[in-house]
Amino acid sequence: MAKEFELIMDRIKEAQTIIIHRHVRPDPDAYGSQLGLKRYLTLKFPEKKVYAVGETEDSLEFMGSPDDISDDVYQGALVIVCDTANAPRISDGRFNLGKHLLKIDHHPPTDQYGEVNYVDVTASSTSEIIFDMIDYFNDVTMIDQEVARLLYLGIVGDTGRFLFNNTTPHTMEIGARLLNYEFDHMNALNQLAEKDPKLLPFQGYVLQNFTLNDKGFAKVQITSDVLKKYQLVPNEASLFVNTIADIQGLKIWVFAVDEGSEIRCRIRSKGIIINDVANDFGGGGHPNASGVSVRDWQRFNELAEALDSKL
Structure with a gap:
């Protein structure tokens, strides 16, 4: 180079x-x-x-x-x-x-x-x-x-x-x-x-509201009403993408935040290539850390199914 x-x-x-x-x-x-x-x-x-x-x-x-x-x-x-x-x-x-x-x-x-x-x-x-x-x-x-x-x-x-x-x-x-x-x-x-103390109750919400299946795929969905409840803007919520990263058996997870005009999905994995799925949905990134924006929660479910199928 x-x-x-x-x-x-x-x-x-x-x-x-x-x-x-x-x-x-x-x-x-x-x-x-x-x-x-x-x-x-x-x-x-x-x-x-x-x-x-x-x-x-x-x-x-x-x-x-x-x-x-x-x-x-x-x-x-x-x-x-x-x-x-x-x-x-x-x-x-x-x-x-x-x-x-x-x-x-x-x-x-x-x-x-x-x-x-x-x-x-x-x-x-x-x-x-x-x-x-x-x-x-x-x-x-x-x-x-x-x-x-x-x-x-x-x-x-x-x-x-x-x-x-x-x-x-x-x-x-x-x-x-x-x-x-x-x-x-x-x-x-x-x-x-460091995180603002006002954000920590939201961290507790994330830890209590993820879904994890027996294959090691997890998802977190942050809707607009959750943002309103915890008085957060989307960028603040995204700081917690790795909150569930240490869960035993976790292999792929997606952290989705409703930003109003679109739903921003941050995708992470432990050694499994996931940027091909992100590319298929119009996003991209690294093999183990990618992102994509989808238009609605139905499209998010399609993304989640595609990620789950990697396992």
């Missing part, structure tokens, strides 16, 4: 303005890769204007905040999209307004929308890829504790604190190197895991 790194850096050197996007419903890796790349480029090219844009996520506000820029900033700009498999999932639809468009990602490449597409499906996270790029250009000594904090949190988020099977020896090596920087990694991890 060295060729793609060189092409990406050539575009970065040419540009005076760089705008970095990531996916909707951002997670720690989306924030970490985007903001970590922004900070790195700011340090490497202080003369350039570098922005990060997209919707905000309150639970990740401690990692940083996106920039608010006008459309005219895109004139002649280089746009880089991090951690986003397909164009419809890019947060902020202005990504096509720039002069050049690049993609850096670790999801299976369902949509190569960039002029240059760096996709490494063996990487644990896009934050891992950003560190590899920094390392490739011998810039590790240039980065600071903020870059290290952001990339570390991105890697931790997508590996489930190094517990998921996408954690490789290379991932652990990068994690160790990032810990050499003087940021309070315990505080950062605590911030990543």
Whole structure:
């Protein structure tokens, strides 16, 4: 992938303005890769204007905040999209307004929308890829504790604190190197895991309202009236997708939240490929962690049956 790194850096050197996007419903890796790349480029090219844009996520506000820029900033700009498999999932639809468009990602490449597409499906996270790029250009000594904090949190988020099977020896090596920087990694991890006390009754609801069959398939259905009862917005409910992950015998589970216009389904598994089912229903993602949106609960039941059939 060295060729793609060189092409990406050539575009970065040419540009005076760089705008970095990531996916909707951002997670720690989306924030970490985007903001970590922004900070790195700011340090490497202080003369350039570098922005990060997209919707905000309150639970990740401690990692940083996106920039608010006008459309005219895109004139002649280089746009880089991090951690986003397909164009419809890019947060902020202005990504096509720039002069050049690049993609850096670790999801299976369902949509190569960039002029240059760096996709490494063996990487644990896009934050891992950003560190590899920094390392490739011998810039590790240039980065600071903020870059290290952001990339570390991105890697931790997508590996489930190094517990998921996408954690490789290379991932652990990068994690160790990032810990050499003087940021309070315990505080950062605590911030990543903390939940607002008002959310905990909902966690109890999830633990009492899942269904699990004898094959190891489970589902959680969060309807609009449940959200109203616990005074939650859909993004807050989605934080609990792994609440039932430790149940003995569990192999595949789907966590569905009614978001009004659609039902967002987060699909997880323990070693069983499920992104093929997600793709069949118009979604996608990793082999063991995917997502899809369906129009109603009847369609959700069809999705659940397809997932159950994998067992």
